[in-house]
Amino acid sequence: MTTEKRYEAFLALAREIYDLERAEELLSWDQQTYMPPKGAGARASQLGTLAGLRHDLLVGSRMADLLAGLDEREGGGLDEDARVNVREIRRLHDRERKVPTELVKELARLQSLSHEAWVPARKGSNFGAFAPWLEKVLRAKLLIADAIGFAGSRYDALLDEFEPGATASEIARVFDRLKERLVPFAERVLEESRSAPGPIKGDYPIAAQEKLCRRLAEMIGFDMEAGRIDISAHPFTMGNLHDVRFTNRYDEHDLSSGIFGALHEGGHALYEQGYDPAHAGTPRAAYASLGIHESQSRMWENFVGRSRPFWMHALPILKEYFPSAAGIGLDEWHRNVNRAEASLIRVEADEVTYNLHILLRFEIEKELAEGRLSVRDLPGVWNDKMRSYLGIEPPDDARGVLQDIHWSMGLLGYFPTYALGNLYAAQFYRAARRAIPGLEEGFSRGEFAPLLTWLRKEIHTRGRTYPSGELARVVTGEPLDSSCFMDYLEEKHGGMRAA
């Protein structure tokens, strides 16, 4: 077989794997949006079957044979894009073939059932009802980690799924430097915020919030002909290119949850709509890592969406949907959406305290993975750490250890990517500001296309060409570091004090 023919056959098989993954994604999306309650058992079985078949295609002899004859090194006869595809599929193939199919199917089934157990457990703040499921999921994940293998920490094998190449020790190093400046800074800001006005509350019908959020998403560039917005208990984004969907949730008395949920998920969605369609169905048109993904959502949520210029344009739009908000002034609103407060829920945390929520989770996951913490001790450890980092304690597990969907879905090793995303976002945003004259002035006139165009060129269309750390270096000229993020925070909160 010629290299060309072989690569063609490889691509066809890669696209079958991709199609299965898209089908699984739709089944999960449906489970969280429209599936009738009694459908959970059958859905778990379906997801298990699809995951098993996908695993078989990825690690099977057909793929192994094709990969054996393809060389992704320069001079191996493949063009640059093809080399990326072969490298990335080979990486997955090499990792996944170490995991028995039965374990893959078992995990997929467990994820679905455990998610179903988590929903009522969180609602009833009943950790005991969720713990046995989490134990099963953890056990399966650790068996997978052991099958994959690792050099340093067992946690490395879990991280690799979400942030390829990242290690627990490297992340700990970056987070330690972050902690040095963030902890005292957060203490100061939280101290100052105690005398600041409380959040702006009101009555905001959810149907109108949905319309506003759609408007804001379209305003920053989300293509509704190639996407949807729905409601789910926990917001998420799925799909890519021509079918990208995100979900949101709304608080009848507070607009923040809906608006920043939409800008956050909208940021994820813009990344997914931004790949090069010529490479659809291959790693060349897929996100570099979840840290990079999160940099996109945090950029639109915080760096753009919590800026004063953004609200110069968007506050009058908000008032179209909520005439009761007519009296709110720009500065008052800008302070409102940037309030810092020690709070219980990660997804509602402000920019200053957000990373503290992640440090807590990173430390817990590492201990779980390394066998130094057991599931039944989680609520106690969680609450201790909340007291130590944020000075508050969850009154119940629903607002504590049960708040996040991730562990119920088997996503162990995922949380650190949120903090990495914040750090990458700060570095990318500084680079964008340097590259685009009058960037923020543009926001005040509703001009968001220059930023999106820059992100498309520098990040989105590059797909998985570079691993996350290298991508940051290519785009910004600098390695991953927390100083840029801290500079941004200090400048912003200094500015608000001065205003």
Place this chain on the structure above:
Amino acid sequence: MTTEKRYEAFLALAREIYDLERAEELLSWDQQTYMPPKGAGARASQLGTLAGLRHDLLVGSRMADLLAGLDEREGGGLDEDARVNVREIRRLHDRERKVPTELVKELARLQSLSHEAWVPARKGSNFGAFAPWLEKVLRAKLLIADAIGFAGSRYDALLDEFEPGATASEIARVFDRLKERLVPFAERVLEESRSAPGPIKGDYPIAAQEKLCRRLAEMIGFDMEAGRIDISAHPFTMGNLHDVRFTNRYDEHDLSSGIFGALHEGGHALYEQGYDPAHAGTPRAAYASLGIHESQSRMWENFVGRSRPFWMHALPILKEYFPSAAGIGLDEWHRNVNRAEASLIRVEADEVTYNLHILLRFEIEKELAEGRLSVRDLPGVWNDKMRSYLGIEPPDDARGVLQDIHWSMGLLGYFPTYALGNLYAAQFYRAARRAIPGLEEGFSRGEFAPLLTWLRKEIHTRGRTYPSGELARVVTGEPLDSSCFMDYLEEKHGGMRAA
């Protein structure tokens, strides 16, 4: 391997095939309800991939080996339920293995793309834009028919997919007998109806119609915890047991479309929710044939839902949702929902003329399959037959040859099952009326459970134990025949004249 172990492995594989089929079904449901417009291309590819994998599992060597060692004849060591499962999977295996996987994938892709082409073609009444797709779909279906093989007509191979064992000549014989009584009867009823009052029109907000239809569906026994109701261009039902969804469409000025759509699809949905859950994922918990399926929808739509006792109970409920309908009397409404009229659209046709729409399609499909009619001649033939059967001619193809979704989805050989369903429904309904004392009096008090319980026992929980003709014989003691249906029609329309 013992028979027991072998049967277990066979069941596990059968359930994987079932899971894939459910996933495909959800992807199609999504395509018709919530998918963003630009998602069609990717969806076609996903459906193609899943169909190909499912085909491979069904016809592959693993299934062939398992089947080779299982004997579904009595005395073969399997219990009665297991014999049904082996017989049915063997039947599919034997048929599908004759069809090359590439053709299966090609058809799945074509179905999805052709459906996408049909939607705007119908909207713009542009048969020319749809014709090339229909030609491709037809060509693929005929290649499949030839691969499967047939004794009499090439159309037999197409029918077999929807009504196992049915033949074109047998259906023609039943339909001919139907035609003998129906055509003169319809002429008389249509003549009388010319002097009858027109349909009751009004302004009926769609949100309220959705609520009413949900109420009616629950009233006849649809379990909303195990199902959903959504909106699509063409109503359909999907799923089974614990996740059964139907769609509906609404006319702002006429309640009939929504109400009878809901009762019709609700009837399908009750069948799907009614299988024996102990056999989930196997043919033992699947519908006997599409003709039997249609008998359930037509029973609830017409025999129940267009009866006077039904509306004695339901008309006051309707008025709760539409106070503007307060003045409508029971007899007036009963006549309204039983108006007969020569009309263009099959799904909106009354009970009297409905089967004429099917005779037309049956004749056309048979000619297409037997190569005596080409796609480009369809609009002309369609319009000629409409004139001949119903005395009217479509003013455009949107209300003529383009009206149905079926051909765009590759469903050639499906239409006859609608008329078979009407005939089966009449036979089943007569048997139910004999078995359940005071059946219709019960309707007038809102008691529908006795009929549903009878249907569950006699039909639903039997799943695929018997082929359709045999099932009718087991339940009613009689073979398929049109006389029972004609008796019912004559009695009803005689009764209304007398009222």
